[in-house]
Amino acid sequence: MAEALVLERKGELALRDIALPDQLGPQDVRIAVHTVGVCGSDVHFYTHGKIGPFVVKEPMILGHEASGTVVQTGADVQHLKVGDRVCMEPGIPDPTSRASRLGIYNVDPAVTFWATPPVHGCLTPHVIHPAAFTFKLPDTMSFAEGAMVEPFAIGMQSALRARIQPGDVGLVTGAGPIGMMTALAALAGGCAKVYVADLAQPKLDIIGAYDGIETINIRQQPAAEAIAEATDGWGADVVFECSGAAPAVLGLPALARPGGAIVLVGMPVDPVPVDIVGLQAKELRVETVFRYANIYDRAIALIGAGKVDLKPLISATLPFSDSVAAFDRAVEARETDVKIQIRMPEA
Numbered sequence: 618m619a620e621a622l623v624l625e626r627k628g629e630l631a632l633r634d635i636a637l638p639d640q641l642g643p644q645d646v647r648i649a650v651h652t653v654g655v656c657g658s659d660v661h662f663y664t665h666g667k668i669g670p671f672v673v674k675e676p677m678i679l680g681h682e683a684s685g686t687v688v689q690t691g692a693d694v695q696h697l698k699v700g701d702r703v704c705m706e707p708g709i710p711d712p713t714s715r716a717s718r719l720g721i722y723n724v725d726p727a728v729t730f731w732a733t734p735p736v737h738g739c740l741t742p743h744v745i746h747p748a749a750f751t752f753k754l755p756d757t758m759s760f761a762e763g764a765m766v767e768p769f770a771i772g773m774q775s776a777l778r779a780r781i782q783p784g785d786v787g788l789v790t791g792a793g794p795i796g797m798m799t800a801l802a803a804l805a806g807g808c809a810k811v812y813v814a815d816l817a818q819p820k821l822d823i824i825g826a827y828d829g830i831e832t833i834n835i836r837q838q839p840a841a842e843a844i845a846e847a848t849d850g851w852g853a854d855v856v857f858e859c860s861g862a863a864p865a866v867l868g869l870p871a872l873a874r875p876g877g878a879i880v881l882v883g884m885p886v887d888p889v890p891v892d893i894v895g896l897q898a899k900e901l902r903v904e905t906v907f908r909y910a911n912i913y914d915r916a917i918a919l920i921g922a923g924k925v926d927l928k929p930l931i932s933a934t935l936p937f938s939d940s941v942a943a944f945d946r947a948v949e950a951r952e953t954d955v956k957i958q959i960r961m962p963e964a
């Protein structure tokens with residue numbers, strides 16, 4: 618038995634003992650979990666009991682943004698040793714699947730992902746994970762930063778899908794955690810400047826503090842007008858939709874330059890209308906993002922090299938014993954909170 622933060626059913630969390638498999642395979646590592654980030658998807662399972670087709674039907678441990686220390690290695694593990702500080706990629710594909718062989722294991726129908734029903738997450742003191750999806754952290758990175766690699770990887774995947782060219786002007790709609798990660802990844806990926814549009818000024822203040830980021834408060838000025846002013850009427854080279862809000866999706870064609878790109882990152886809860894002719898009239902390229910593949914090592918390299926600083930986005934750190942309070946605070950969705958993290962007790 619192990620203690621864990623368990624989502625019993627929609628709206629009900631418990632910090633309690635639960636029986637977990639304890640088999641360390643030859644290619645697995647056992648990790649003492651150190652820090653776990655609270656993600657919007659965890660919160661959504663808590664408040665709604667489902668995301669799309671994924672429905673919580675039995676008690677499930679939450680959490681998928683984690684770092685920790687290797688405490689045991691399987692017989693065949695070569696690249697990790699006991700004591701290594703690591704972060705873990707939470708999606709485990711079937712390595713023999715057609716999608717995996719194509720390098721797109723994030724869309725492998727057989728992928729199992731932490732804290733996506735019925736798979737348990739990592740808010741428990743120890744996890745067993747495939748070594749192939751466990752990444753050593755450089756000495757320059759803290760455990761807290763290690764637990765930020767997961768959300769940053771989505772920003773990285775978005776920047777990759779955008780096919781940014783050096784000097785591009787980027788625009789991000791929606792300044793939630795993923796919008797912020799995407800803006801920073803777009804800058805690291807070569808954008809000269811990235812505009813971030815939202816209606817919550819506290820969020821814009823947080824992301825606007827970074828060099829290279831300009832903010833647009835859409836309560837004061839429509840995003841299309843602001844980006845037109847900023848680009849002599851031309852539009853952004855790359856627009857990242859990170860709000861999932863229907864009006865933002867409908868308004869996308871007006872934000873991009875002719876021949877530019879739209880990257881759909883945010884996930885609307887229900888289907889939303891799209892202005893197809895608007896997209897066609899500028900011959901915009903539309904890309905979609907679902908999680909990430911083959912990106913963790915690059916994300917760690919950028920953070921470890923000091924090119925991306927995610928520390929200002931960690932708003933609060935609560936002890937594991939206060940996990941339920943951490944989730945309830947995340948449900949509040951304070952405009953000054955970006956990422957709330959949970960710190961596991963010292964092993």
Ligand SMILES: [Zn+2]
Nearest residue numbers: 656682767768
């Ligand atoms: Zn997440």
